[in-house]
Amino acid sequence: MPKSLALASPTPVVALGLRDRLAAYWALTKPRITFEVVLIAAFGFLLGTPGPVDWARFCHAMLGIGLLSGGIAALNQWMEHPADGQMRRTATRPIPSGKVTPFQALLFGLVLTIGAEAYLCPTVNPLTAVLGLATAIGYVWIYTPLKTRTWLSTAIGSFPGAMPPLVGWAAAAGSLSLEAWVLFAIMFFWQFPHFYAIAWMYREDYRRAGIGMLPVIEADGRRTIRQTLITALVTVGLSLLPFWLGLSGWIYLAGALLLGALFLQSCLVLARTRTNLAARRVLRASVVYLPMLFLLMTLNRL
Template identity: 45%
Template sequence: MKRVPPKANSLPAAYFELTKPNITFLILISTALGYYLGADGIDNWSKLFITLIGSGLVSSGAGALNHYAEQESDQRMNRTSSRPIPTGMISPNYAKTFGIIIILLGVVILFFLINKLTAILAISTALLYLFVYTPLKKITWLNTSIGAIPGSIPPLGGWVAATGTLDPEAWILFAIMFFWQHPHFYAIAFMCKEDYERANLKMLPVLETDGKRTNRQIIWHSLLLIPVSLMPSYIGLLGMTYFWGALILGIGYFVSGFPLVKNYSLQNAKLLLKSSVIYLPALFLIIILDKLT
């Protein structure tokens, strides 16, 4: 039997778990990435800090509302059965109220202290995540691709926070996030497919036994990520340090999917997941290095 994550041991820890800290951390990284590139560096640390606070609150609130929306599914899955709502640490209504309050707080911060468009992008991300992606998980395996859309908006928000405008260059960051997410979430879906099947969630690895379509999705999206990730160098947004670093990272991410194609196993899915987790922070560090050289 798979290990069940431990139950939160205090009420503050339970509320923290409601915010989905891993996803929120990823959103903050991509938001900071968009801000850094949009501002061509960081010339206003307080503005970046406020942007991250507002974006983090919206993301955390969306996470809490997702816990509320998926409480029945969470009860059925080993990996989520110890979450605050299934264990009774937090009542569903308290989780819903908490989520709504911090989303509104985040939107107000972004609207009044950053700009209106950044606030609109943040609330759009939350609404798409909650009212499009979440229900689609019970309807179609395409939920992964559709869910990648709200997952790709945060760097746009960071860019707009820095510049005040949604420039064409910002959409390159959107595309990088979009293609990166597919191998990442398909690896997770494979690792948790028994749980997803138990909860009747239509993840692609659940719907097929041989993994052929899943592997095609992984290979094609990681392959397309390579030229897309090099576009900042093509248009002069970043230099050759970034070009070679992004190329090496992209090839590494692409190659890490091949063991899963050859042997559709849990071990190889974990390898792909580790590679995906390394990719984004490493890309951010390469961008900073490129700006410093």
């Protein structure tokens, strides 16, 4: 069995009170990331709604997607806990800190993931459940193991990472159209500058843990900078398509151009200076860019 799949805890289990134990399980779901996933899925749902919004289905979909995202996060931490224990930024996560055992995290993640699938199929529709299952398999069982094997894992992981708007659209419409795939493509390419910025800032941590992302394996950063700029440009270009496809209007187009210009500016500063500070600015710009883009798109649609 690979080291990342070992069930032995790297540190002794810490005795916790009920409140602290619940907090540890909550942390396993990566609440901030889960919130972002649900938010983008919610925009996808609203954009994919052909008529009046079915708010009951919306609530069912967001609950199921939230449970699924939390389950995937827990399973991801179960698989990565040996590496997490070697990195400063992740050493305090529930498993490496001894607050939760690997087996407990595995069981918790499986219960959430399977429960979410069982909930989404009857309350929303089978397509949403199928896309959710594909996301779980792609992220946990394909992308996560590849992180220590190839720098191409970023591209591979971007497929399940771009699923939230697609899942949200499917939940509303019960099918996938060209517009839905455009949303998927925007989020797919957006992930490259976002994750390259993180890897640039924490490349020593990643190197210590044996995670070979592109900023870690190259010394001069040329390919990282080139790919960051290219994928940022593609993202901004794709962000104009919702206007041309009639998914959103002129207000969105103006906002997309402004947001895109600010996003590209942060990437150009990183290309020029190649500092951790510039990488942090790219990260912040990316975190603002995507939800604001989808928010504008949705508001100009409704």
